[in-house]
Amino acid sequence: MKFIDHTEIDVRSGDGGHGLVSFRAAKYQPKAGLDGGDGGFGGHVYLVGNAQLNSLSSLYYRRMYAAENGGKGGTNNCTGADGEDLLIPVPVGTIAYDRESGRMVAEVLEDGQKVLLAEGGLRGLGNCRFVTSSHQAAEESTDGTEGKEIKLQLELKLIADVGFAGFPNAGKSTLLSVISSATPKIADYPFTTLTPQLGVVEVPGADTWHNASFVAADIPGLIEGASEGKGLGHEFLRHLERTKVIAFILDTFPFDEMPPFNAFRVLESELFNFSEKMHKKKRVIILSKADLAPEGFNWDTVEKPFRDIGLETVRVSSVVGTGIPNLKRRVFELIQEEKHKIDIDAVTVTAPKEEDSYTWLVRAHEDAKFGI
Ligand SMILES: Nc1nc2c(ncn2[C@@H]2O[C@H](COP(=O)(O)OP(=O)(O)OP(=O)(O)O)[C@@H](O)[C@H]2O)c(=O)[nH]1
Ligand SMILES: [Mg+2]
CATH class of the missing domain: 3.40.50.300 (P-loop containing nucleotide triphosphate hydrolases)
Structure with missing residues (x-):
């Protein structure tokens, strides 16, 4: 396979799914109860170090990489499915720069290292979330937020001693x-x-x-x-x-x-x-x-x-x-x-651990809820 040590890709995280406005229908009671569920979270995009690869050639012929969108909220208070994350395998030693700002956004230095590139959109809230004691027939919902698109320049600098x-x-x-x-x-x-x-x-x-x-x-x-x-x-x-x-x-x-x-x-x-x-x-x-x-x-x-x-x-x-x-x-x-010497030039940008970003998303979601 051709040796490629730099290439350009565009990545996009998934949109958050919209929340649903829905009411359970019962005989003579068109708004018997609220049952509009939340949307699902949009999928994240990650780079993942893979020691089996020694070139960026597998990414050379494709430009766009997108994670899945979150599903819409459903009736019966069903939450939409979370969009699947997209993991892009890269050789160890890959650096990603934002093509627009020139800023380094990620550096993959180890096999299996997962670096977050674009966080998926937040889910929208269904009308179930908006019910209060004085507001029993809420007709509000929120839309999921959009995913992020980043244009990247990938560069491979092999890691050798x-x-x-x-x-x-x-x-x-x-x-x-x-x-x-x-x-x-x-x-x-x-x-x-x-x-x-x-x-x-x-x-x-x-x-x-x-x-x-x-x-x-x-x-x-x-x-x-x-x-x-x-x-x-x-x-x-x-x-x-x-x-x-x-x-x-x-x-x-x-x-x-x-x-x-x-x-x-x-x-x-x-x-x-x-x-x-x-x-x-x-x-x-x-x-x-x-x-x-x-x-x-x-x-x-x-x-x-x-x-x-x-x-x-x-x-x-x-x-x-x-x-x-x-x-x-x-x-x-x-x-x-x-x-044994300290390398002051070494800069590593590592995404928060999976649970950290999850906690963050849940918190953002809660904030959205209390901001109503
Ligand atoms: N006598 C002798 N010949 C050698 C030795 N090492 C390499 N050679 C010869 O030198 C020539 C060049 O060797 P390579 O290893 O291909 O040289 P290189 O530095 O990798 O060359 P490039 O890939 O073109 O940059 C070959 O004909 C080798 O057989 C050595 O220790 N002794
Ligand atoms: Mg040679």
Whole structure:
């Protein structure tokens, strides 16, 4: 299925059902008793996190999503049926913005997390509700309130602990395939990877107080000028925005012989051009294809410039496996260190729990009743 990481949808919650004016008929007594019931509540619209999804493609071909309207009140004091809620499944990491105001209205960060987008309309009251000792033949009722319509922009920012940034062909996907069970396409030509891929990396022997695994994201290769749209552009960099750590995957022996440190500087400036947030990320340098080092290769010429600016380097070969256990452990440790820092940028908008919104609706309903 096509990888889609942004799309537009319109959602509408259900209207509340109208209350009914009705009187029980008895012989010679046309208004024997009031029996007009309340309408039903309109259905709510929610986003629901689903860890099985990794793209917004299932929402790409449809625009309108509406919850059910509440039913009308019936005779015999029957309450109309509540409209069914609409649950829209989205991948974990989805953010919803109001297209008109640009405001963020929801963020789904966990599997099964239910976030309210639009509350259903309140039910109308039947004439039974209006009866008082001095007003026995009430002919009043209220209409249900309308549902809400919101035009949304949905964006997916994958949730990974570490993101790979590198030029095409640097060996990012090969590395992901070696450290996780992901099976990305690998080939000796640039831009093999066209969409981001995630892999879960198990870390044997890691501190068992923590979950001994992390999620790595391989994103399509970047080139100089990506922030101006060159190559595949910087479109996919958004998927690095949430990662705690960025691993720069640098080909130690590239065809064009560009020193890894120069490659790093180009990549870093593309990242910085994309977003301010990139300045704050923990960085680690992965020197790939170490198996291609000639006998007696002086690694210090490659590693020293990084050391001089305080960056740690890890040598790996995905082909022969050199350095892979060390890489897993170091990246894991860096992620743990970062996780303990408080992320002041993290903003989560979570709907009230189901019972809270229900209580709220009942209260609003009661208010409407006492406002008569
Ligand atoms: N010798 C050697 N070759 C490697 C190693 N890792 C990757 N390669 C080769 O490098 C080429 C590119 O590998 P990929 O993993 O597809 O590179 P990528 O960075 O994902 O490339 P894009 O998806 O195009 O951005 C392939 O021919 C791999 O076989 C390694 O550790 N040693
Ligand atoms: Mg690739």
